[in-house]
Amino acid sequence: MNYLADVRTLARKDLLLELRARDTLPAMLLFVVAVFVVFHFTLPAHSSDLAASGLLWVAILFTALLGLGRAFVPEREQRTLDGLVLAPCDRSAIWLAKSLATLTFLVAAEVVALPVFALFFHGVDGSTVAGIALADLGICAVGTFLGAMAVATRARDLLLPLLFLPLAIPIVVGGVGASTASSPGRYLGLLALYDALFTLLCWASFEYVVAE
C-alpha cells in the first residue's frame, strides 16, 4: 500500500508541475496535429489507407518521444532527482509515477490526435485503438526508463531517441500489424508481451539507473 501511495504522490506532483508549467502537453498536441497536416499534404492523392495507418504510428511514436524528452526536465534543471532518490521509498516508484504521468499526457494527445487523423485520412477501428492503448504502455515504460538514463548524460537530447527508437521497433511492428492485419490478435498479443516483459525489466532495474 505504501508503494502505491508513493506512486500516487509522485505522479500527482508530475501532473501538478505540468498543470503549472504547461511545457509538455501543449507541445505534444501541436506537434501531433502539425504532423498530420504535413502528412496530409505529403501523402500522394489516392494513397492507400495502409500507408496512412503507417503514418499514424510514426506520429504517435515521435509525439511520445517529445513527451519523454521532457519527462525528467524538472528533475534535471532543479536537481530534484537527488531529493527523490534519497527518500526512503522504493526507487522504482519514481519510474512508475513518471511513466503514468507521461502516459496521461500521451493519451490526452491521442484523444485529440485520433479525430484529427480520422478527419484527414480514415476512421480508426477498435483494433487500432487497442493497439495504441497497448503500445502507449510499452512506450511510456521503456521511454521513461531510458529518459532517466539519458538525463544523467550531457548528450541526453541525442541519447534518448538513439536508445528508444531501436527498442520501439517491436511496438511499431505490433501497432501497424494491429491496425492493418485482417486478424490483429497476434499483433495485440505481441504488444501485450512486450509491455509485460519490458515493464518488468524497467521496474526491476530502475534502482541501478538512478544510483550513481
Added chain:
Amino acid sequence: MIQAHALGKRFGDKRVLRNVELAVPRGGFALVTGANGSGKTTLLRLCAGLARPSEGELRVDAERAAIGYLAHEPLVYRELTALENLELYGRLYRVPERRERIGMLLERFGLWDARRDRVVSYSRGMTQRLALCRVLLHEPALLVLDEPYSALDEAGATLLDELLREERTFVVATHDPGRVEHLATTRLALA
C-alpha cells in the same frame, strides 16, 4: 556513525577523492573544509548515500530515512509552493503528523506567510530556508550539510546556528569554518 577508510572516488579518469579517513561518532560534528574542487561535495554525497565509493570503505550507520542532506541546490520544485514541496517530501518520508510538522518548520524558518507562494518567486535566501525545512522534515539523526550558510541572511544564519547545536550527528562542509569551528569534534581538511 560514519566510518571511512582509504575512501576514494573517481569519475572516469578523474580522481576527486583519495585516501580519506573519517570517523564521526553518534552525536559528533565533522567539519569538512577545503578549496573548490577538493572533493567536499563528493564526500558529502557519499555520506548521504547518493554516490558509491570507487575505492576504500565507507560505513554509514543510518538508514535513508535517518539522513538529511542539504545540497548546493535546494532539491525543491520551483513551480510548486513551499507547502506542496514539503507535503511531497513529507509523504515520501512518511512523516507522522505531517501538517503540524510542516507548519512548525515553516514558522521556525520564517516562511509561513509565503507558504502558498511558488518557490520560483522566492529569493535565494528564502529558498535556502525552505531547503533546511525539507532537510529537517523527517527528523533525521544524521545531517549532511553542504555550505549550509550559503545565501542566508544574519537571521537565517542564527536559526542555522541553533540547529547545529541540536543533538544530532553532523557532517558539514564549508568554505567559512569560523562560524562552526567551535562545534566540531572531527575536522577533515581536503587538499
